[in-house]
Amino acid sequence: MTPKITARRTFLKKRSSPLTIGFTAIADFSSFIGQEYLAGIMKAAEHYGVNFINITSAIRPSLFVDPNFFSSYLSKTAFMRAPLLDGLITWASSLSAYMKNDEIQRLFSSLSPLPMVDIGYIDIPSVPSIRIDNDYSIHILVEHLVKYHGFSRIAFFGSKFSLPHQLRLASFKKEMKSFSLPVSDELIFLTDSLDEQAVAEQTQKFRSKFMLTDAHARPQAILTSSDIIAHHLIEELEKYGIHVPEDIAVTGFNNQLASLTSSTPITTIDLAYFKRGYEAVEILIDQIMERESPHKSPAPLTHTVPTSLVIRQSCGCFEAEIFDAQNSQYGSKIDFSENSSEVEIRSYLETSLEAVFGSNSPEQRASLSQAIFDDIYDTSVPPPVYTKPYKPFARYSALIHLKQIRHSR
Secondary structure, three states, X not given: OOHHHHHHHHHHHHOOOOOEEEEEOEEOOOOHHHHHHHHHHHHHHHHHOOEEEEOOEEOOOOOOOOOOHHHHXXXXXXHOOOOOOOEEEEOHHHHOOOOOHHHHHHHHHOOOOOOEEEOOOOOOOOOOEEEOOHHHHHHHHHHHHHXXXXXXXXXXXXXXXXXXXXXXXXXXXXXXXXXXXXXXXXXXXXXXXXXXXXXXHHHHHHHHHHHOOOHHHOOOEEEEOOXXXXXXXXXXXXXXXXXXXXXXXXXXXXXXXXXXXXXXXOEEEEOOHHHHHHHHHHHHHHXXXXXXXXXXXXXXXXEEOOOEEEOOOOOOOOOHHHHHHHHHHHOOOOOOOOOOOHHHHHHHHHHHHHHHOOOOOHHHHHHHHHHHHHHHHOOOOOOOOOOOOOOOOOOOHHHHHHHHHHHHO
16 A cells, blocks of 8 residues: 555544545536546545545436526535535536636636645646646657558647647647658648537548548548547548548547447547546545645645557557457467567468368368458458558458358368
8 A cells, every 4th residue: 555545544534524525527428438537536435435425417418408407507516615525526627518718717716715626627726637648648649650650641630629639739740740740731630529520521621632632642640639530530531432541540539439439440548537537536635635734745736647548440550459359268378469470470370270270171271361361451442542452351251261161161
């Protein structure tokens, strides 16, 4: 147990009454983000023996269902005060669809001197916050595209009205310059919203500018500031016969459900929502400790939780889950990795096929092996826009050959 955890538990144990904290937000609980925040907060409250009150409101499918929805939420601020609460975790930016930023700041500042910590992106004066490290997140995305895949021309898709997207765009420009890569305005596409139609409009502009011209001038990858944008972008590109990742790579941001349900699973950034919710409770306890123990030094106002790169297929990689599933199923470490050459993979595949289909002829096994690579490289139907000689993750010839082998046994 770390000294900080021990100090918190000692502090809480010495209190005359249990600590009671709240969480306030307007959350879309059909999205996993609010669920993960809540799960992290509740788990930390359980671990520290803290009482927890959920003061969130769920987004309604229509304002006509509850026309007083937002005013009803605002009335709950009357309960966000001592002695009902000892501290409050705010997700201030969750109110941004209903209030201007300065109004949100005034709303939560009015709750002072109640100890608070925020997990959104809107700064509340004198309130500690947990923030996303956009610079590092964009760095590991660009680094992967440049160093691992060798891409040198990368476009950016984001939303022009979202502060987090603007911050990620600024990080993208800085990161591209650090790799001495072009970052002109023609490579930047900003949508009016995250809606499918808004992404479709920018995708049309992207196609007209790049995909109907010289292949050498086209971007090799598109870095997006949201999984939702990446998901809609992939769908729109497919409508034009532009396939991801064989024609162009795409990355997302947030590790939302859309990154898994997309027709091509999306390489993205995981923002550790559960961990941020958990650490919000710890920071709030530290803040209350500091207020009740004047000899302690003030805690920093801004905290960042490390993000991580989640590799899936949209950038052109094999997913780590593929290798994990093989290891789990067969109980032995797979003999190749994401960095293996085709020769190594073919050799491994031939050995594996011989172990499974040893009673079949070498010709049949070779036919199945080639069919699997036909699925990966498929040259039978060249894309209408690109002429690259590969098209992964798209065809079923291997399944046909497998059925033929089974029927012949």
